[in-house]
Amino acid sequence: MTAQVDFLQVSAFLKSIIEDNANNEELDWINQQEDKLQDNFQLRSFYFTFSSASRFITKKPLTLSEKQKIEANRVRKGFRPQYWNLLQCVRTHLLLILPYEDAEKYVINLTRLHETADIDEQVTLYAALPLLPFPEEMSSRAAVGIRTNITDVFDAIALNNPYPADFLNQAAWNQMVLKAVFMQRPLYEIYGANERSNTELAGMLIDFAHERWAASRKVTPELWQFVGPFLLKSQIADIEKLINGNPLEKEAGLLACSQSNLPEAQRLLDQFTEIKEDISNEKLNWTVIGKKYNETT
Numbered sequence: 701m702t703a704q705v706d707f708l709q710v711s712a713f714l715k716s717i718i719e720d721n722a723n724n725e726e727l728d729w730i731n732q733q734e735d736k737l738q739d740n741f742q743l744r745s746f747y748f749t750f751s752s753a754s755r756f757i758t759k760k761p762l763t764l765s766e767k768q769k770i771e772a773n774r775v776r777k778g779f780r781p782q783y784w785n786l787l788q789c790v791r792t793h794l795l796l797i798l799p800y801e802d803a804e805k806y807v808i809n810l811t812r813l814h815e816t817a818d819i820d821e822q823v824t825l826y827a828a829l830p831l832l833p834f835p836e837e838m839s840s841r842a843a844v845g846i847r848t849n850i851t852d853v854f855d856a857i858a859l860n861n862p863y864p865a866d867f868l869n870q871a872a873w874n875q876m877v878l879k880a881v882f883m884q885r886p887l888y889e890i891y892g893a894n895e896r897s898n899t900e901l902a903g904m905l906i907d908f909a910h911e912r913w914a915a916s917r918k919v920t921p922e923l924w925q926f927v928g929p930f931l932l933k934s935q936i937a938d939i940e941k942l943i944n945g946n947p948l949e950k951e952a953g954l955l956a957c958s959q960s961n962l963p964e965a966q967r968l969l970d971q972f973t974e975i976k977e978d979i980s981n982e983k984l985n986w987t988v989i990g991k992k993y994n995e996t997t
Contacts (some may be wrong), residue, residue, distance in 0.1 A: 705776050707796055710831050713775050714793040721762050721786050729756040730790055737797045743809060750794055750813065754820060759785040776831055778862025778891050784827065787820065792828040800833040807837045814841055819850060826856040830863040843872040846879060854883065858890060865892025874901040877926060881908060884997065887922035888990025894925075902930035906938065913941075921952035921993055925986045928959030936964045943968065952989055955979060 718730060733749045764772070764782045772779045781789060800806040810832070814825055826845050829838055842864065845857050857864060858880050864873060873896050880887055887893065905926055909919045924942065931939070942953030954972055957965040958979045969976050978984040 705831060707800075707831075707833065709775050711793060711796040713771060714781075714789055714796070717762060717764065717768065717781060718786070718789055718793060720768075721760070721789070722757070726757050726786075726790075730793075733794070734797065737794070741797070741799060746794070746798060747813065750791055751821065753791055753794065754787060757787045757790045759787045759820070761785050762789060776862070778865070779830065780860045780891075783860045788824045788827060791821070791824040792831060795824075795828055795832060803834050803837065807834060810838070811841065819852060822850075822853045823856040826853065826863075827861055829857075830861065830866065835863065835867055839867045839869070839872070842868060843875075846872065846876045849883075851883065851885075854879070855885065859885065860889050860891060862891045864890075865896050870896075870898060870900065874898070874904060877901060878904055878908065881905065881920060881923055884920065886990055886994045887920065887925065888987045888994075893986075897926050897929055899930045902927045906935060909938065921948050922986065922990050924952045924956040925959075928956030928965075931956065931960040931962055931965055933962060933964060936962070936968070939965065939968060943972075948989060948992055951975060951984055955984060955986065955989065 737746055762781055762784050769782055772781050817825055829835055829842060842857055848854050858876050864876055905923050912919045939953045939957060942949045954969050954975050957969040
């Protein structure tokens, strides 16, 4: 079941973040545009305001308190605005002014924005998807977006965004994860990774790893998060290869074993009591491995 969203609550929450992060000149511009659009909404004016926001609002990273981070997850499960900038937040707040009484018209108007958007605008539009009305109707647009080779745009969809886990079908989800591996993105930032893992994806990633190894190239240790729960007896040799690799590969291989019900995987894990204890105590998990790996690459 996907999260239910109260759009007025989301809008008010975004406005509070904006007020905490914007300067007086920026706030004056935002309030003027908000009043103008709410008093007499004109689609052309909305498009112009959305596009021209970059002339008046900076892209400085948002600063959120721990309380605000908790509140963000309450207003929309999985929402992580701490990874946004101020311009993104302002544009998303503006998006929530776009009338949505007519679903078909709303989707058409939002699609037009996507079709004419520059890179920064695309980042906002994709990152904002879980907060907007009719998210199911935009799943095909998101599936198109994950085909991009523009890292910032891809990250806006794939990382720290609950939309893919909630709304992408399995084929699109698998394509997104495989592309994240290929683009060397931080996989630990994919929201809902454990819940959306599947046998087909595990097989695709094993094939990818074999191709990389055959070409004497490295494989991200984060990949095995998506493989562990679906390990086959014939793939234990792959885990043994990891365990005999560098320390991070060894930890990833054993963490994958901890996700598996195979007796062979459990026997491997039992040979390394210290690492097994770290896994049990949550001192070693995929976030820890992901952060370690991405700090060194």
